[in-house]
Amino acid sequence: MTANPGQAPVPVATPSAPGQDPVLDIRDLSVVYRTPGGDVRAVDSVNLSLAPGEVVGLAGESGSGKSTLVYGATRLLRAPALITGGSVTYAGRRVTKPVDLLRLRSDQLQHLRWREIAIVFQSAMNALNPVLNVRDQLLDVIHAHLRIPRDEARERAASLLDLVGIPRGRLRSYPHELSGGMRQRVMIAMALATDPEVVIMDEPTTALDVVVQRDILSQIVELKEQLGFSVVFITHDLSLLLELADRIAVMYSGQLLEIGTAAEIHREPSHPYTKGLLNSFPSLRGPRRDLAGIPGSPPDLRNPPPGCPFLPRCAYGTSACEDVDMQLLPVATSRDPEHVTACPFVLPGTPVPAAKQPKTAEEPGA
């Protein structure tokens, strides 16, 4: 730390080595919600991969499809959601050959769920069973997915609490007797009960205050390094991901707009939406910046506008954006070929056209 003050390059302990096969590979996944008013294209041909040991952050505002994407990929959605295309290849250490999750029979899928891919749900209060104590809920998971004797399972339940820093005395506590942070830790312990390869975390810290949030995040990082699982971390708070994630994917109205390493996204955000997100949170440190936010609201996905979905809110927008093909292409100025953006016009340094200065925060659009 002291050797590289300020803008030190980030030493990533387990980088997504290009040669490494991804543990989870989502290809052209599309999900629609069937409604009487027409199909809502919640996820539109999304490609995303997760390397072993990697933390991929999925950022976007509510309704952007980030949860639908991962729930679709793990086949946790039910009607009216419908997966209309794509493949999700899972290649963990324990499976002999890669499998496509979307084409597995449900009994085959049952073997992979939790054992291989576990999920930490958003609201721990609602995700935990209020009438079972912590130990019984942990035992439920263990017995459902691992064939081990009862004594061993009990010991495992206790050691899981050790793992997340909750005293063993809390095994017999009920969810309402735990603080919000502890409940979230129990959720994490449950997800890790079967030593999964991939852990999906859906806004696990949104309801917590900053001190507890930081505590849980560092615990996730620690456990990840200790146990070697990969993480897909969903949040609307990009500032969290900058610290936590190896790579960040920015999602908007069902499409990915930009993918890059946390450092690239922070220093050289390319897509105007990413820039907007980065300019949306007040910073605590450094000089006070002028904050713009992103005026307007996301488009109606039943009737998406042609071309770039961000165009109506974009400060850089031109008529050419209506014909843009939303392909993720490498950012021309970036040294990292993995840093890709869906906006072919705007580069990291491009100034906002004077004629279309973003509305300042003082006069937001209705």
Add this chain to the structure above:
Amino acid sequence: MSEHSASNGRASNGGASNGGASNGGASNGQAGTLTSAAATRGELAVEAISVSKDFKIGHGQTLHAVRDVSFNLYRGAVVALVGESGSGKSTAARMLAGQERLTSGEIKLDGKPVHVTGRGDFRHYKSQVQYVFQDPFASLNPVHTVRYHLERPVKLHQGRGIDVDAEVTALMEQVRLTPARQFLAKYPHELSGGQRQRVSFARALAAKPSVLLADEPVSMLDVSIRLEMLALLDDLRKRFSLAMLYITHDIASARYFADEVLVMYAGEIVERGPAEEVTQQPAHPYTQLLVASAPDPDNLGSTLRRGPGRAGGSAGNGAGPAKPHQATQVATTGCPFSPRCPLAEDRCRAEDPALMPITDTRGAACWRLDAAAPELVSGRSGGDVTP
């Protein structure tokens, strides 16, 4: 906005006139020695004088949710109440809103003590002091239209003989929900989170209040629209010269939005002062912990990711390694933060410190300020400091 730290002359002036205004009832507590950083913005609207709230929680136990808290709200100024969940910030605001009886202390509105006893009193008080709730999904009635939500307070508080329709339309325009006619016919579920919160703001403004208590008004909203909503609140503050209490656990937003920041911990104000000063140079160890915990994008991965060479390293921001695992512990005697405080010593565990002034506008309740914020304390004792 950045110049709100009052010059010394004005601050002491304000202190004097402040004492004159609350003539006789001299707030002998902590507030008396400190001038609010918000005082230069406008006239005094609400005073909370040593208010406390206890809750009986069974088994003969009492929870001291708010303990001896004093602060003032001024017209046209924002005071932020910052703290973690359970620190008592919402209870303090609910007392100001008249929704919670005080266990002790006093609240004054425009210099007059407030005694909310009957329904009439309550309604009158409500016309002056309005509350905006955190969750716009829960605070609007799902079976009523936007129009209904706004018409009711207009009729209740503005009386007969006014053009309700014009008034409601004007409210919608003030919160920039236009075209008003179109939005008025909608039900809450047809609106986005941001639009719902705008309706909440409009509903609060319908009573033409002088004081707005905003309890985490943006924390349920997406990051991308939070700023827009805070900017709207700021605009309303200016336009109607509202005295605003902004409750949040996000100290970074308080830096941008508030004039004065009050940091609460376990029911007590542990630090207060001008927003920029408190966030940039936190004095109390708890404030330092809060600041160090905020996500810091400019410090990529430094505190979360422990690289090979950093095993066991703590946050590199000057804040000591406070003990977060004991988050539920609150000391029964002494400083409430002492079980988690890295600097705690015997005195901290025995005696609860009062808010001690650091400058005219700033104070912290900590026995170990000399160790927690040496640069601030040495500044207080005058110029003859030899480091």
